[in-house]
Amino acid sequence: SSPRQLPASVGGKLPGVYLLRSIDDADNFAGELVEGRRVAIIGGCYIGLEAAAVCASKGLKVTLVEAAPRILQRVACEETSDWFRTLHEQKGVTIYENTGLEKITEENGKAATVQLSNGDKIDVDFVLVGIGIIPNAELAADAGLQIEGGIAVNEFCQTSNPDIYGAGDCTSFQYRGELTRLESVQNAIDQAECAADNIAGETRQYNPHPWFWSDQYDVKLQIAGLNRGYDNVVARQGEREGALSHFYFSQDRLLAVDSMNDPRTYMVVKKVLEAGKNITPDQAADTALQLKTLM
Secondary structure (H helix, E strand, O other), X not given: OEEOOOOHHHXXXXXXXXXXXXXXXXXXXXXXXXXXXXXXXXXXXXXXHHHHHHHHHOOOEEEEEXXXXXXXXXXXXXXXXXXXXXXXXXXXXXXXXXXXXXXXXXXXXXXXXXXXXXXXXXXXXXXXXXXOEEOOOHHHHHOOOOEOOOXXXXXXXXXXXXXXXXXXXXXXXXXOOEEEOOOOHHHHHHHHHHHHHHHOOOOXXXXXXXXXXXXXXXXXXXXXXOOOOOOEEEEEEOOOOOOEEEEEEEOOEEEEEEEEOOHHHHHHHHHHHHOOOOOOHHHHHOOOOOHHHHO
16 A cells, blocks of 8 residues: 555645655654654554654654544544543643644745644644555556455455455455455455465465554554444453553444553453454453453
8 A cells, every 4th residue: 555645735745744654754754853843743543643652752842633533533442542642642742633734834945834724833844644545456457356445355365357366455355244454464464375375276265353553652552353333442451550451342242452551451352352252341341350261
């Protein structure tokens, strides 16, 4: 996939406006990371928050702008959003939510001001953009393959042409009855291995067990499962100080977990999900219960 870019009409092509996807992207703005400088980060999902954590840790003045009503809205519950908002604000990051970008204006040939939909103007030394990715499906489309939010593949990683296989975050497939495109290292590796096995003559279905992570300051967020369709969230304190997990349920069926500095809970839930077992909301809320006994 490729990172989404801001249109040139709002200043997305100005010098001093950077994307963050590859090592070359990181090298491009490495020289900007100087204590006391001012950065605006457009996008409040994991890429934006991870960039904010790095910049704030290096002593920069960080402003993060999210168009949705809250950060992490697309991927996490309100409780997880609240937890990370508090973390970043405690580190000095200014967060705008439910606020759009109107325009980036230049001065002396470089991005200098970020104008927001609420009328605020932010003086900056540079801008980082993290607003999602677009699947690189052009080659597949030119080849006449089916495109459905990505390069459509079946359970064997075959495209609409059975002699052509696809894998990675450019592909879309059915997962639990919904068209899904997984943007994760786990998917890129496991789906590619499945495709390779089938190319080599095996007949193996791809059955992903999604997991993700994010490092922000001294916090490691680990996620197991997909929270899509949840109707209940249960918070559980971890065994060590500051550890917390949010369990996602749909009609008492465990879907996923967000674990903040709580690797023991994450590992148990990951194994439970992979084994097709369940943890109930009451069990998740009972901190006296050792979850590993449910394996």
